[in-house]
Amino acid sequence: xxxxxxxxxDPAQNSGRALGRLTTVGAVLGLVGIGAxxxxxxxxxxxxxxxxxxxxxxxxxxxxxxxxxLVHTVTRAAWGVTLRRILxxxxxxxxxxxxxxxxxxLGRHELYPWTxxxxxxxxxxxxxxAPFLNEGFWxxxxxxxxxxWSALATYFxxxxxxxxxxxxxxxxxxxxxxAPIGIVLFALTSTFATIxxxxxxxxxxxxxxIGVYFFSGAVVAILSFTILLVQFAHSQGALRGVVTVEHMxxxxxxxxxxxxxxxxxxxxxxxxxxxxxxxxxxxxxMKRQVGSWxxxxxxxxxxxxxxxxxxxxPRAVKRHSALLVLIAIWQLLMxxxxxxxxxxxxxxxEGVRFGxxxxxxxxxxxxVFLAAxxxxxxxRALVPLRDPRLPESLSFENV
Amino acid sequence: xxxxLPPFFPEGEHYGLxxxxxxxxxxxxxxxxxxxxxxxxxxxxxxxxxxxxxGAMGLGRSRxxxxxLVFGLSGAxxxxxxxxxxxxxxxxMVISGKPFFNWQPYVPITFECGILLAALSTVFGMFAFNxxxxxxxxxxxxxRFAKVTDDGFFISVEAWDPKFDAAATxxxxxxxxxxxxxxxxxxxxxxx
Numbered sequence: 001x002x003x004x005x006x007x008x009x010d011p012a013q014n015s016g017r018a019l020g021r022l023t024t025v026g027a028v029l030g031l032v033g034i035g036a037x038x039x040x041x042x043x044x045x046x047x048x049x050x051x052x053x054x055x056x057x058x059x060x061x062x063x064x065x066x067x068x069x070l071v072h073t074v075t076r077a078a079w080g081v082t083l084r085r086i087l088x089x090x091x092x093x094x095x096x097x098x099x100x101x102x103x104x105x106l107g108r109h110e111l112y113p114w115t116x117x118x119x120x121x122x123x124x125x126x127x128x129x130a131p132f133l134n135e136g137f138w139x140x141x142x143x144x145x146x147x148x149w150s151a152l153a154t155y156f157x158x159x160x161x162x163x164x165x166x167x168x169x170x171x172x173x174x175x176x177x178x179a180p181i182g183i184v185l186f187a188l189t190s191t192f193a194t195i196x197x198x199x200x201x202x203x204x205x206x207x208x209x210i211g212v213y214f215f216s217g218a219v220v221a222i223l224s225f226t227i228l229l230v231q232f233a234h235s236q237g238a239l240r241g242v243v244t245v246e247h248m249x250x251x252x253x254x255x256x257x258x259x260x261x262x263x264x265x266x267x268x269x270x271x272x273x274x275x276x277x278x279x280x281x282x283x284x285x286m287k288r289q290v291g292s293w294x295x296x297x298x299x300x301x302x303x304x305x306x307x308x309x310x311x312x313x314p315r316a317v318k319r320h321s322a323l324l325v326l327i328a329i330w331q332l333l334m335x336x337x338x339x340x341x342x343x344x345x346x347x348x349x350e351g352v353r354f355g356x357x358x359x360x361x362x363x364x365x366x367x368v369f370l371a372a373x374x375x376x377x378x379x380r381a382l383v384p385l386r387d388p389r390l391p392e393s394l395s396f397e398n399v
Numbered sequence: 400x401x402x403x404l405p406p407f408f409p410e411g412e413h414y415g416l417x418x419x420x421x422x423x424x425x426x427x428x429x430x431x432x433x434x435x436x437x438x439x440x441x442x443x444x445x446x447x448x449x450x451x452x453x454g455a456m457g458l459g460r461s462r463x464x465x466x467x468l469v470f471g472l473s474g475a476x477x478x479x480x481x482x483x484x485x486x487x488x489x490x491x492m493v494i495s496g497k498p499f500f501n502w503q504p505y506v507p508i509t510f511e512c513g514i515l516l517a518a519l520s521t522v523f524g525m526f527a528f529n530x531x532x533x534x535x536x537x538x539x540x541x542x543r544f545a546k547v548t549d550d551g552f553f554i555s556v557e558a559w560d561p562k563f564d565a566a567a568t569x570x571x572x573x574x575x576x577x578x579x580x581x582x583x584x585x586x587x588x589x590x591x
Contacts, residue, residue, distance in 0.1 A: 271506065275495075397451070
């Protein structure tokens with residue numbers, strides 16, 4: 001039997017200030033990155049596409065965190081209570097993404113062909129889609145997504161923080177009641193946001209799987225990101241003995257599972273389009289079989305699925321922090337390649353053209369994202385101190 | 400049905416010693432002592448899983464995952480080869496204008512074959528490692544052992560354990576807090 005768990009943990013040692021350093025580092029990176037991206041190619045197509053990839057990338061991590069917290073709450077899970085505050089901090093950055101969306105709104109005519117009336121006028125497909133794909137409705141939908149995400153993230157995050165102070169167990173029950181509604185909202189908004197911002201880049205093309213494709217990548221990304229954040233917190237002296245190898249083992253199992261899920265979704269989307277062979281649908285993969293995009297797709301199949309699949313299979317790897325950090329970084333890189341491969345063939349049909357603007361936009365958006373995480377974290381404990389299931393989580397062991 | 404699928408035990412008059420405990424905690428600590436005494440051929444019996452007992456018993460990790468991996472990969476590779484051979488070589492047919500050799504339509508069945516063999520090998524591998532099915536066991540001859548499905552906690556030490564010595568082992572088991580220790584006959588119950 002496991003030794004008796006200590007029901008209380010030291011709040012001073014597990015203060016969110018351990019992640020506070022991210023604020024300054026993130027702010028500097030954000031300023032430098034955004035400044036460089038604007039200086040390199042501000043206002044051009046390249047700038048807006050690079051921004052869109054970076055934006056979708058970090059948005060997917062924040063949405064993944066929202067998903068994790070909602071599912072954790074609705075399933076009444078105990079194992080991950082010690083991890084939950086870290087994910088709440090990532091999720092709480094969602095309102096910032098409304099601000100980061102401004103360049104995409106400004107660049108909508110560069111990004112989305114359906115915003116050109118002359119293009120729509122002579123294209124029967126785009127004309128048919130116009131009731132949905134028009135700038136006004138598109139904007140209203142974006143406002144709705146940000147409202148829903150910000151409301152969910154803020155509600156779940158602040159209620160959890162309130163429980164730190166009051167220890168009120170009814171908060172857990174209340175959140176459990178709200179979480180199913182949140183899950184439905186999350187599913188609808190993340191799916192339609194993917195359709196609006198990623199799928200409509202190729203407005204003639206459609207895939208009913210693109211929403212869940214984005215979602216599956218998002219969960220892989222947040223699990224990888226969690227591994228890195230926990231490692232960073234450990235290096236700052238926080239969460240030691242609180243988030244243990246047992247919790248990371250479970251995160252790694254989920255990462256393994258969602259890596260397979262991503263492959264399942266990615267193949268299913270490709271397979272159905274390949275089999276049906278309808279020109280409206282195959283155009284997407286035709287574009288991605290040109291030049292180096294074909295190699296990028298192969299690399300994705302191997303790097304986003306096969307390599308991590310076999311790498312994460314042994315139990316010993318899932319319980320080895322350095323190897324987990326390695327695969328987390330790898331999967332985060334692969335997730336970037338994934339989104340780059342989804343978005344960029346529209347700008348560079350001739351092949352992969354990863355350039356300085358891509359890097360600058362990535363650093364810029366990522367810097368703002370990290371700064372927001374640091375800012376949110378430093379205001380509260382890094383563990384839900386008085387969650388009723390915290391003792392159970394602290395003594396959690398894999399059988 | 401005596402004698403049907405009996406366990407393959409070495410010859411001898413006794414099966415071993417059976418010690419009874421009154422709580423899962425007592426069983427747990429007794430396991431640690433038997434483990435530390437260096438016994439290898441023994442087992443713990445409880446009506447429900449006792450958390451962490453595999454550590455107290457000094458059990459290693461199961462070899463079952465390797466069986467699953469080998470069979471899973473063989474299933475996947477075999478499934479793919481079967482389809483490539485059947486549809487590409489043995490009986491090529493034009494289906495919706497697709498090439499004879501293509502991997503895309505074979506992936507679902509490759510996946511299913513992999514899962515099928517992985518799952519079956521896991522179940523039957525588990526049976527093999529546990530020496531199942533075993534319809535008779537000398538311990539069933541001990542009336543008190545019926546409590547193991549209700550409120551009894553037991554440790555059995557087999558007589559062919561290299562360290563087994565009827566008197567010394569009995570002393571060891573008694574010292575671990577057992578409420579009762581008895582010698583189990585090799586054939587006891589087999590005639591009933």
